[in-house]
Amino acid sequence: MGTDASCFDTTSFLSPLASILSTVRLVKDFTFLLCLINIGIGLLVFCMHFYQSRLSRDMEVSLVIRPLLSFLVVGVLMVWGLRILNWVWLKPKRLERCLRQQGLTGNPYRFLSGDVKESFAMNKQATAKPMPLSDDIVQYVVPFVHQTIKHYGKNSFMWIGPRPRVTILEPEEIREILTKINDFQKPHNNPLVNLLVSGLADLEGDRWAKHRKIINPAFHQDKLKNMLPAFYQSCVDMITKWEKMVLVKGTSELDVWPYLVNLTRDAISRAAFGSSYEEGRRIFHLLEDQTNLTIKVIQSVYIPGWRFLPTKTNRKMKVIDKDIKDSLREMIKKREMAIKAGEVSNDDLLGILVESNIREIQAHGDHKNMGMSIEDVIEECKLFYFAGQETTSVLLVWTMILLARYPNWQTKAREEVLQVFGDSKPDSDGLNRLKVVTMILYEVLRLYPAVVALGRSIPKEIKLGKLLLPAGSEISIPIVLIHHDQQLWGDDAHEFNPDRFSEGVSKATKSQVTFFPFGWGPRICIGQNFAMMEAKMAIAMIVRHFWFELSPSYAHSPSATITLRPQHGAHIILHKL
Ligand code: HEM
Secondary structure (H helix, E strand, C coil), rough: CCCCCCCCCCCCCCCCHHHHHHHHHHHHHHHHHHHHHHHHHHHHHHHHHHHHHHHHHHHHCCHHHHHHHHHHHHHHHHHHHHHHHHHHHHHHHHHHHHHHHHCCCCCCCCCCCEEHHHHHHHHHHHHHHCCCCCCCHHHHHHHHHHHHHHHCCCCCEEEEEEEEECCCCCHHHHHHHHCCCCCEECCCCCCHHHHHHHHHHHHHHHHHHHHHHHHHHHHCHHHHHHHHHHHHHHHHHHHHHHHHCCCCCEEEHHHEEHHHHHHHHHHHHHHHHHHHHHHHHHHHHHHHHHHHHHHHHHHCCCCHHHHHHHCHHHHHHHHHHHHHHHHHHHHHHHHHCCCCCCCCCCCCHHHHHHHHHHHHHHHCCCCHHCCCCCHHHHHHHHHHHHHHHHHHHHHHHHHHHHHHHHHHHHHHHHHHHHHHHHCCCHHHHHEEEEHHHHHHHHHHHHCCCCCEEEEECCCCHHHHHHHHEECCCEEEEHHHHCCCCHHHHEEEEEEEHHHHHCCHHHHHHCCCCCCCCCHHHHHHHCCCCHHHHHHHHEEEHHHHHHHECCCCCCCEEEECCCCCEEECEEEEEEEEC
């Protein structure tokens, strides 16, 4: 599924969201936090007075209780005060000293908000109007990171509120961070984001390993083959709509973005829930409503515990959450029973996941703890939607935009597709043989990575190259910057040139970690083959049916809002072939 506010240094897949949200709210939240503390103190004092008066009236109280109560209150206040002081000032200053002593530079710590305000302002300015039609997007997509590196150099850090975040650009260090997953963990700053997504992308340690092991089989290449009909049907539905549009004049102008979003939503609904597709779709719609509500809540105010208050939105969210969980629980139970009774073939993600879970439990002598609980499976199903849907639609939309801008590559893709499939239905062998289409998709992922940055937290002091990173600091790996680095990719780093992948990824990267749109190491995206298969199917079907070009009304504005979306859509003119 942000770092500086704009760039979504994320942590988990969804951490882009987490980071943005946490940074946005920070300043406002502190005010609210103080209010809460004040109210708490008020209540405490009131209770004290109440007790004191009762005690003195009723029992002519002992002189022991009064000082004891006062002592208790003062003690609690002092502990809280110190904790807050440490959080907002002492700790950030200590971390800052530690980083500066090692030669890292960045803005001085600004009370509580750090670089957040500036970062947001720059982001707002960068997306206020469309950028020129070029693929040199870094300064528009992550303006604050770009400016920080320009000003302070590559060894720099920035402030996400009171947390310093060190930017890492060296491929060897990136390799180390993404390999040592227990030392460099996903940031878990915002509990509200867990309302939306938990599961694999958010777990650590043994629980992560257990879930990954059980979920892995669902994404094996041989299982993905069985999901092709789901991808195919979703593409046919979209192409049929487009064909109707071009029927009369042979050409039509449209914003393809919402159609591609719909395509990937349909594809994941079918692939995840197969026969229960309609119910799956309903759940995904509920999840979408839930996402919007959560974003609204988090962006306006964040108070610890706020989500438990019975506000209108909170109540609505709870109803949706219950609806989603009840439906998923019902579906999962039915599946479990059917699988145990040997009734269904398990071609969809849910079936394979449930089956793999049952196998894991049986392999450990029916020990339920060795598998995932129903609640765990529910969270993983929700995650498939989040992690898998938006990212893939982003890949497709930038592919269409770039192929519209580079008709020579569109022609090459079409020629290859026609040569491999002719008029027949794309199958998995054929999709695996699409070399040009694969090169194009890689180059799109290089220039426009759906996830623009990864984030990691440092739970314990750790050495990284020459640096000794203090516990409590964070790391940002700005994927988009590394993908556009001229020292790593050559002078044409900002240009669309799929040829650079003609001999595969290892050759193009010289086996360095310089291309990692799906992450890298043990926590690499579990759905990358799923996404690539779906994207190849969609692009193959589109280029076979249509020739397309950019509409004059297209406004180029890549914007890192959760993922790297086209802010003003993707206006394309379709021509029937
Ligand atoms: C173009 C499409 C996609 C892109 C660019 C993408 C990108 C990523 C990235 C960068 C990560 C690593 C995050 C990190 O290390 O902090 C990730 C993790 C993950 N992705 Fe994807 N993803 C895509 C499609 C999918 C799909 C289709 C699914 C599932 C249906 C999926 C499920 C996941 C999961 C579960 C994780 C967490 C893995 C773990 O922590 O073990 N992704 N993805």
